[in-house]
Amino acid sequence: MGDGNTETRQLLERSIAMWDSEGGASSNEPPAPMEPGRDREQDPQLSNAELVNLRVRVIALENLVIALMSQASNQEVDIAKEMAALILPRPGYKQHPLTIKAAEHMSDLLDRAARFKSMPPSAVPYKSTRVFDENTLPAGFRKEHMTKAGVWGVIRVLEGQLRYEVLDPVSDTVIEPGVPGLILPEQPHRVEPIGQMRMLVEFYNQLPSL
Known part of the structure; x- marks a missing residue:
């Protein structure tokens, strides 16, 4: 050796x-x-x-x-x-x-x-949000918003469930672990937690492989 x-x-x-x-x-x-003289209950x-x-x-x-x-x-x-x-x-x-x-x-x-x-290049995000829970999810995510032209998003729920509503064309989906939500460029949408949950959003510059 x-x-x-x-x-x-x-x-x-x-x-x-x-x-x-x-x-x-x-x-x-x-x-x-x-x-x-040390008491376990004194531990902070x-x-x-x-x-x-x-x-x-x-x-x-x-x-x-x-x-x-x-x-x-x-x-x-x-x-x-x-x-x-x-x-x-x-x-x-x-x-x-x-x-x-x-x-x-x-x-x-x-x-x-x-x-x-x-992962192939199309499966690697160039950016992602931090992990949010039902309390820290930004208000902007809960109301209508969209990504820029040429930007795809993937919503990934780590724990719990999240309602993902696309406004055009209209669709309503429940996202949970293992079931990602695809966001198309310039597609209006919003999300809402269903009870306790943890999630993040990944961003890609081409259509990702889910």
């Missing part, structure tokens, strides 16, 4: 050691006693607004990871896959649910990056 591979292995092992020490995996040893509780902000940041970071990994070399992808495999429960450690989910989520991000990389 070359020096480069040895350094990579050492880096991975150090990362895993940090994961274990920070609680990502649970040892069979009894938990260490809490510091004298996040407000709902802070949780929403944290969720938005996580989504943004995940999309950045997907974009970067879609341009990564095969060696870099293999290293990421190896890291995902390494954080699965190992001998001497319990099957910690968070550890397992983290490894599965890493693999899912890599799969999404691979799909993004294999």
Whole structure:
């Protein structure tokens, strides 16, 4: 094994050691006693607004990871896959649910990056909105509006349902995960949430492949 591979292995092992020490995996040893005078209930509780902000940041970071990994070399992808495999429960450690989910989520991000990389140019948006929910959806989306000439849009619902109304020609569609809504150039339309939902809009300079 070359020096480069040895350094990579050492880096991975150090990362895993940090994961274990920070609680990502649970040892069979009894938990260490809490510091004298410390009460678990004294740990700060996040407000709902802070949780929403944290969720938005996580989504943004995940999309950045997907974009970067879609341009990564095969060696870099293999290293990421190896890291995902390494954080699965190992001998001497319990099957910690968070550890397992983290490894599965890493693999899912890599799969999404691979799909993004294999997309034809017509399937890659040049721009997209941030993720909106039923509370943050802009008022302009709820009333009649349209894209510019030569601009196609795709409405993607990540969670829940969204009513998509085209005004010319008239149509009314319910969009949900896995069922995107196509917006044609200069086509008047509007949307309205149906209960709790999360969605975004992608923009293309040619007819996209749905």
